[in-house]
Amino acid sequence: MRRGRGLHAAGAGPERYQGYGRGLRGISLAVLQALEDGLEKADADPSVKAVMICGENGKFSAGADIRGFSSPNRQGPSLAALVSLIESSKKPVVAAIEGIALGGGLEVALGCHYRVAHVKARMGLPEVTLGLLPGAEGTQRLPRLIGVPAALDMITTGKHISAHEALKLGLVDEVVEANTVEAAMHLANQVIGQPLGPRRLSLRPVPPLPDTDGFLRAARLRVRERARGCLAPELCVQAVRAATELPFSAGVRRERELFVELLSSGQARALQYAFFAERAVRRWSAPGGAASHGAAPRPLRSAAVIGLGTMGRGIVTCLVKANIPVVALEQNLEYLNVGRKAVMLLLEREAKKMEQDAQALDFHNPARLQFTVDFDLLRDVDLVIEAVFEDMALKKEIFHKLSRICKPEALLCTNTSALDIDEIASATSRPEQVIGTHFFSPAHVMRLLEIIYGRHTSPTAIATAMQLARALRKVGVVVGNCFGFVGNRMMFPYVEQAVFLLEEGSRPEEVDQVLEDFGFKIGPFRMSDLAGLDVGWRSRQGQGLTGPSVPAGTPARQRLGRRYSPLPDLLCESGRFGQKSGTGWYRYERAGGRTATPDPGVHSLLAQYRHTHGIRPRHIDQEEILERCLFALINEGFAILAEGIAAGPEHLDVIYINGYGWPRHRGGPMFYAATVGLPRVLARLQHHSQAHPDVPGLRPSAFLEKLVAMGNPPLKEWMSYLSQQSPRL
Numbered sequence: 001m002r003r004g005r006g007l008h009a010a011g012a013g014p015e016r017y018q019g020y021g022r023g024l025r026g027i028s029l030a031v032l033q034a035l036e037d038g039l040e041k042a043d044a045d046p047s048v049k050a051v052m053i054c055g056e057n058g059k060f061s062a063g064a065d066i067r068g069f070s071s072p073n074r075q076g077p078s079l080a081a082l083v084s085l086i087e088s089s090k091k092p093v094v095a096a097i098e099g100i101a102l103g104g105g106l107e108v109a110l111g112c113h114y115r116v117a118h119v120k121a122r123m124g125l126p127e128v129t130l131g132l133l134p135g136a137e138g139t140q141r142l143p144r145l146i147g148v149p150a151a152l153d154m155i156t157t158g159k160h161i162s163a164h165e166a167l168k169l170g171l172v173d174e175v176v177e178a179n180t181v182e183a184a185m186h187l188a189n190q191v192i193g194q195p196l197g198p199r200r201l202s203l204r205p206v207p208p209l210p211d212t213d214g215f216l217r218a219a220r221l222r223v224r225e226r227a228r229g230c231l232a233p234e235l236c237v238q239a240v241r242a243a244t245e246l247p248f249s250a251g252v253r254r255e256r257e258l259f260v261e262l263l264s265s266g267q268a269r270a271l272q273y274a275f276f277a278e279r280a281v282r283r284w285s286a287p288g289g290a291a292s293h294g295a296a297p298r299p300l301r302s303a304a305v306i307g308l309g310t311m312g313r314g315i316v317t318c319l320v321k322a323n324i325p326v327v328a329l330e331q332n333l334e335y336l337n338v339g340r341k342a343v344m345l346l347l348e349r350e351a352k353k354m355e356q357d358a359q360a361l362d363f364h365n366p367a368r369l370q371f372t373v374d375f376d377l378l379r380d381v382d383l384v385i386e387a388v389f390e391d392m393a394l395k396k397e398i399f400h401k402l403s404r405i406c407k408p409e410a411l412l413c414t415n416t417s418a419l420d421i422d423e424i425a426s427a428t429s430r431p432e433q434v435i436g437t438h439f440f441s442p443a444h445v446m447r448l449l450e451i452i453y454g455r456h457t458s459p460t461a462i463a464t465a466m467q468l469a470r471a472l473r474k475v476g477v478v479v480g481n482c483f484g485f486v487g488n489r490m491m492f493p494y495v496e497q498a499v500f501l502l503e504e505g506s507r508p509e510e511v512d513q514v515l516e517d518f519g520f521k522i523g524p525f526r527m528s529d530l531a532g533l534d535v536g537w538r539s540r541q542g543q544g545l546t547g548p549s550v551p552a553g554t555p556a557r558q559r560l561g562r563r564y565s566p567l568p569d570l571l572c573e574s575g576r577f578g579q580k581s582g583t584g585w586y587r588y589e590r591a592g593g594r595t596a597t598p599d600p601g602v603h604s605l606l607a608q609y610r611h612t613h614g615i616r617p618r619h620i621d622q623e624e625i626l627e628r629c630l631f632a633l634i635n636e637g638f639a640i641l642a643e644g645i646a647a648g649p650e651h652l653d654v655i656y657i658n659g660y661g662w663p664r665h666r667g668g669p670m671f672y673a674a675t676v677g678l679p680r681v682l683a684r685l686q687h688h689s690q691a692h693p694d695v696p697g698l699r700p701s702a703f704l705e706k707l708v709a710m711g712n713p714p715l716k717e718w719m720s721y722l723s724q725q726s727p728r729l
C-alpha cells in the first residue's frame with residue numbers, strides 16, 4: 001500500500017476557532033478538493049492497493065466550517081458527494097481517527113470502509129447543537145452501522161463519545177494506544193483484496209428493532225419535550241426515521257430536505273450566534289482600559305468557601321471536581337456538620353456520575369477538602385469565595401476579617417446576588433483584590449459565572465476570576481457593578497410585569513405557560529417558588545419597600561411614586577415561601593415537594609385582592625403576557641448597555657442562556673429583540689408604557705430609541721452607536 005500523499009497532507013484538517021467573526025478552519029473547500037483528487041489518483045494508480053485518511057496535527061477533523069452552514073455555497077452536498085466517493089472506492093479506505101472526529105469529520109469516517117481510533121479520540125455529531133442535522137448522509141449511515149437507539153442518541157444530543165464507547169457501539173473497528181496511522185495502515189494491508197460490499201454502509205440495512213415505529217414515536221415525544229420548541233432534535237428523529245423506512249438514496253434526499261428546512265428556520269442562526277457569543281465573551285474589557293489581552297491570571301492552587309448553605313455546597317463541589325483543594329468554613333459546628341453532610345452527599349453523587357474518574361476526586365482526603373470553623377486556616381489560600389447570607393453588614397464583617405487574615409495576593413470573591421461590590425470591598429485594605437463571582441443555583445450544575453468588577457478591582461483579579469470560570473468549566477462573563485448586576489437586574493422588571501399581570505387578571509399558571517411555550521425552562525412563578533419567595537421578601541424589607549419601616553399612609557400599590565405590587569409580600573405574610581414550605585404561587589405535594597399544582601387558595605387570594613383594590617379583572621392574551629414580560633427585560637438590557645455595565649449585547653445573551661433558562665434557540669434576549677426588530681420592540685413598549693405610565697420599566701430606554709432612530713442597525717453594530725453621543729444619551 002502507498003500512503004496517498006494528497007489525502008494525508010490535505011486530510012480533513014483541524015478546526016481552529018479564531019474568535020468571533022474571524023472564522024474557523026474545518027473541512028474547507030480546499031480540503032474537500034484535495035481529498036477528491038487524492039482518491040481519484042489512488043483509484044487510477046494500480047500500484048495503490050488501499051487508502052488511509054488521517055488528519056493533521058493529531059486531529060482527524062472537527063467538521064465543516066460553521067460559517068459555511070449559512071452561506072449559499074455551504075458544503076453539505078459537496079461533502080456528501082465526497083463521502084459517497086470514498087465509500088464507492090474500489091480500494092479499501094481506512095480512517096485513522098486521532099483527537100476528534102466531529103460532524104462532517106465523522107461523516108467522512110463513516111464513508112470509509114474501516115475505522116481505527118486512538119484511545120483518546122472523541123467522536124460525535126454536534127450539528128444539532130447548532131440547530132442543524134448531520135447533512136452529509138450521517139443520519140442515514142450511522143443507524144446502519146450502530147443501530148437506531150445509539151445513533152439517535154448521538155444525533156439528537158450532539159454528545160461526544162470516547163473511543164472505547166465507539167468500539168462498544170461498533171462505530172470503530174479497532175482502538176489503539178500507540179500510533180493510529182500505523183495501525184490504520186496495518187489494518188489496510190490486512191484487508192486488501194477482501195470484498196468491500198459488506199463494508200459499504202449505504203448498502204446495509206438498518207438493524208431492525210422489535211417495534212421500530214413505536215420506538216421512534218416515543219423518541220420523538222421525548223426530544224420534543226426536552227427541546228421546548230427547538231426544531232433540530234425533532235427533525236433529527238425524522239431523518240433517522242427516513243433511514244429506517246426508505247432506501248438509502250431516498251433517505252439521503254429526505255435528509256437534505258430536512259437540513260434545508262432547519263437552515264431556513266432562523267433557529268440555526270440563533271444557535272450559531274449563541275455559539276460565537278460564548279467565545280466572544282471570553283475577551284473582556286473594563287473602564288480604564290483594562291482588558292483580557294493585557295492581564296495575566298494568578299495561579300489558583302487552593303481555595304476557601306465561606307458559608308455552606310444552598311450556594312456554598314455547590315461551589316465547594318465544583319472546586320473539588322476541578323481538582324482545587326478547598327477549605328470549607330461555617331459559622332459554628334452545628335452548621336458545619338449540616339454543611340459537611342450536604343457537601344459529601346453531592347460529591348458522592350457526582351463521583352457516581354463520573355464513574356471511572358471517581359478516584360480522582362479524592363474528597364475524603366483532608367489535603368483536598370477540609371471543613372472548619374477556624375478562619376486562621378484561610379491564611380494561605382489563593383482564593384476565597386464568600387457565600388454567607390445576603391446581608392451587607394455580615395459580608396463587610398467577613399471581608400474585613402479576610403483582609404486581615406489572608407495573604408496579600410489572595411483573591412477575595414463574594415457570591416452576592418445584588419449587593420454593592422464597592423461597599424463590600426471598602427471593608428478591606430485591598431479593594432483591588434475584591435470581586436463578585438455570582439454563581440447560579442445549583443452551583444455545581446449551572447454553567448454561568450457572572451464576574452463583577454468593582455471600582456478598584458485590578459485587571460489581574462478579573463483575569464484570575466475568568467481563569468476560575470475556565471477551571472470550573474463554566475462560562476465566565478465580566479460585567480460592571482450595579483444593583484442586581486446584569487442577570488438579576490434584567491430579571492426584576494420581568495418578574496415585576498408577571499406580578500402586575502396577576503393583579504390585572506392573569507393566573508400564575510397562565511403566565512408561566514406562555515413563557516414556557518416561548519421556551520423558558522420554567523416560568524417566573526415556578527422559578528420564584530423554586531428559589532424561595534422569602535428571599536425577595538427579605539430583600540424588599542431591607543430596601544424599605546415592605547414591612548414596618550414603610551411610613552404610615554403609604555398607598556398599598558405605590559412606592560416612591562411608582563407602581564408596586566404587595567402581592568408577593570402578602571403571600572409571604574401568610575407563610576407561602578414556595579417549594580420549601582409546600583405552598584407559594586402553586587401548591588406542592590409537601591414541603592420541599594417539586595410538583596407544582598395550580599392552587600385554588602391563590603386564585604381566591606387574587607380575587608379578594610382585586611376586589612379590595614377595586615381592580616376589574618380582564619382577559620389578558622398571550623401576546624400581551626409575552627410582550628410585557630420580555631420587552632421589559634430587554635428594555636433593561638438596553639439601559640445596561642447604555643450605562644456601560646456590559647461590553648456588548650452578546651454578554652447579556654450569554655448570561656441569559658446559561659444562567660436564566662432563556663431558550664438557546666432564540667439566541668438570548670438581545671438577539672431576540674434584533675429578530676423581532678427594534679422598531680417593533682420600541683412601538684410595543686411605547687404602547688404598554690402609555691397604558692401603565694406609573695411603571696418605569698416599560699418606558700423605552702433612550703438607547704433603544706436611538707438605535708431605532710439610526711435605522712435599526714444589526715446587533716453587532718449597536719455598541720458603536722454609544723460613542724456617538726446623542727442629546728438624549
Ligand code: NAI
Pocket residue numbers: 306307308309310311312329330331332335339387388389390391394398415416417418438439440441531
Ligand atoms: P443560605 O442561607 O442557604 O446559606 C448561607 C450560609 O452561610 C449558612 O449555612 C450560614 O450558616 C452561613 N453563614 C452565615 N454567617 C456565617 C459566618 N459568619 N461564617 C460562616 N458562615 C456563615 O444562603 P444561600 O442561598 O446559599 O446564599 C448565599 C449567598 O449567595 C447570598 O449572598 C445569596 O444572595 C447568594 N446567591 C444565592 C443564590 C440562590 O439561588 N440561593 C443564587 C446566587 C447567589
